[in-house]
Amino acid sequence: MSCPIWQQSHEILMTFAGRALALQAGAEPEELKDSVGACLLCGSCEPACGMGIQTVDITLKLREALNNGKSKDDLPQVQLSRSTPDRAVLIPDTALLKNKDLLGRTLSLLDIPLAEDNGSDILEAFENGRRPISGRVAAFYRELSGMRKIVVSDGLFKRYIRAVLPGLEVIGLGEALLRLPIVRSSLRPTDLYIIEARAFNADFKRCLPFYTEVRKQTGCIMNLDLQRIAIPTGACCKAEFKSRSAPESAKQISWILDGRSFDRVVAETAEDIPLLKKAVTQPVMHVAELADGETL
Amino acid sequence: MPQDNLHEIKGNKNRLAPVTPDSLTGVPRQQTNPSRWSGSGWDAFVAELNSAGVNISQSSAARSIYITDGGGVAMGLPRGVLVARSSENVSKTLKAAQKHRVPVTVRGGGLTTEGECVSYGGLQLDMRGMSRVLHIDSANMTVRAEAGIYWHSLAEALRRQGLDYLSAPLNMTSSVGGTLGVGGIDINSPKFGCSADQAISLKVVTPTGYIVECSEQVNPELFEQVLLGYGQFGVITEATLKIRPFTPIRMHYFYYSSLKESIEDLRFLVEEEIADYAGILTMLDRAINLLVAFDSDEREQEFFSRYRSRLRGHGEIGFTLRMAAHYALHPWKVKEALYLLERKRALLPELSPSAHMQDNKMVDRTVVFSRAVWKFWGGRQMVIPDLATSREKFARAVERGNAVCRRYFPNYTLYCVGIRLFGSRPRYELSCIPPDAQDFAYGCEFEPILGDHYYSRDHLQSFKNEIYDIGVDMGTSYYRFGGMMKGYIRRVFNNELVDKHLRIKQEADPAMILNPDVIF
């Protein structure tokens, strides 16, 4: 029900549930192209699935099948050395990378360096079921394999990195910042806090108690539905597929805002900010800016 | 039975389509799937609708997702699918279906368990394409919504305004329209009645394609026919429902080892209107849990000061000690004891998950219960036959159903609720409401825990039939059934009553195209 495609099309075949039923009945990926292409990989259907199905992985496999691409299983498994140094790094998405001011604040708050390679081409290939340029993946992972913790601003990276570097701590940028008392204590009960859905839903079991505590402690409202699944804005999506049912971010945002009252919007993703600014008259800020206190 | 009479309606003889034979005499009780429709009018039907701008999907992927329902036992494929988008396109569809005699099977959430919403060769009309909330009137406490909307989505929209529906099935994917047609029981049904009793007015497309607004004041006959009418007398496209302020609820659990005592106590709570929510949930017939909940602190305090001492249930610690003593004296039942312990360990935390609790109150009962249902009882097949009875017959019906469960499955659950009735509304006739119930009816679901075991379809269907047979024998009803009713309808209700409704159906639906094989 939190599926943005469902929310906007109300057509079951366009959702993961529809794809799964059709596949069970013998449908070919080609017949599900529209449905597979529309998916935002937001993962909202994953915690909602009573059977514990890895919905996003299946959709990614379908995209690979449509592209005749290589499956994630073919990726190199990078071994972490036993004496992994206590190092962390931030992998920013392109929007954050471009916003030098915000990036600077974020890095100084987290007190970690920036990854030299933000792997955006790899993530885009992954998202679209394409094979990345040969050699890129191995190079990217070589840099990461020396890390203990990786902070990602696009939650889809969580799934990707974990598949190749199991055992590494990968957390979303919002969560990393909210762990800092200076950031968390600046959230107000009248704030609407927009979680980056891909990061939250990919790690639902661990993120849910964390964000529940933040919600209870600060009194703010969040873009969670009644199942406590994060409702995506869809802004991170880089799907290259053409689909008649691809959800529109503006509609998603209007659904998130509908019926909620708040004085300020705080977002975890830089990409959400311009969209939110268009939709509301209240101030909109990035979670990293919370640490600047009342002046913002 | 005077079978001929069933085909003859005065002055209407020529217009009538034959009634499917197995709704008449000698109904095969094991039958689940009706035969597949192979009428000749399909192509002309599709062409007519296409030219009227209504597009039917005929791809195998589009059709295949409707192969079964929540029960997972009945299987059938539609020839085409229409995702409803407006009352007008439903109207065009039904007009064309009458003309070309194409069966139309309506589907909301698809959570029936006997194949009632499964199409066997005709058109599947998926109402979920009409899922918008149209208007929330917090001054008059009503909401108008399209009927394909899931109750859960309705709750989502209402909650943003501090509001809630009154009562609805405890799962997240049943639709408003599908539920108003069959019943809809919640743990607060002792207070609010079944979901169908929340409806204030409806927009209905009749089987011949007329779009009609109806309520107790306007077109009351249609209103009463459609509510609890198993989708026979029209497609509900919009509904105005009563709503209420949202309240988190405080849950309490009392434990019993006697079914009879727990049922007596449930009846006491229901009939004295002591609790806002009440129900029984068991593990086998050994660990019986009476759940009691309140919308307000005042009601909760009143319960504890005035009524708690009259309940025979124990708190968790007291009950655990009694169970330990029981199994110490019956060591050969150690397997059962271990099962109950494991079940309790796994289930109880699921009933108070921190994300859905606020100041020790449960915030989203539907989410909590629905998740628990799918996690602990769910699977590819959901086998949940039920009985709905008058207060006098309830304990006996549950005991008999329990004995059947014991014979068929090692592990199972009983789920019992009370249902408030509002006088003798016409909608109650030939419905889930037992004919002899007054003021309150009671329902019990018999839910085997299938787990990873494989049971044949015959085994599951035989189990359900044995439960339904108890209803025939005791003169009860069934609280949310449809398809199986066809095999039982004349056994449960008398011929005269069934014939009366059949005539109304034949008048309203001359080609008998709307939801065929469900009850007629």
Ligand SMILES: Cc1cc2nc3c(=O)[nH]c(=O)nc-3n(C[C@H](O)[C@H](O)[C@H](O)COP(=O)(O)OP(=O)(O)OC[C@H]3O[C@@H](n4cnc5c(N)ncnc54)[C@H](O)[C@@H]3O)c2cc1C
């Ligand atoms: C896991 C599970 C848990 C359940 N829990 C409960 C519970 O707690 N309480 C309870 O009461 N029931 C419960 N049920 C039963 C189920 O929820 C009810 O049958 C449900 O209310 C049906 O709603 P639906 O939208 O799924 O209807 P469907 O199954 O889609 O349809 C029901 C009937 O109505 C017809 N129909 C559907 N929509 C319309 C419409 N708009 N207009 C006219 N006819 C229509 C269909 O053709 C069919 O005959 C449960 C079922 C399952 C599988």
Ligand code: SF4
């Ligand atoms: S991943 Fe998101 S968009 Fe894709 S099917 Fe699941 S909920 Fe819908």
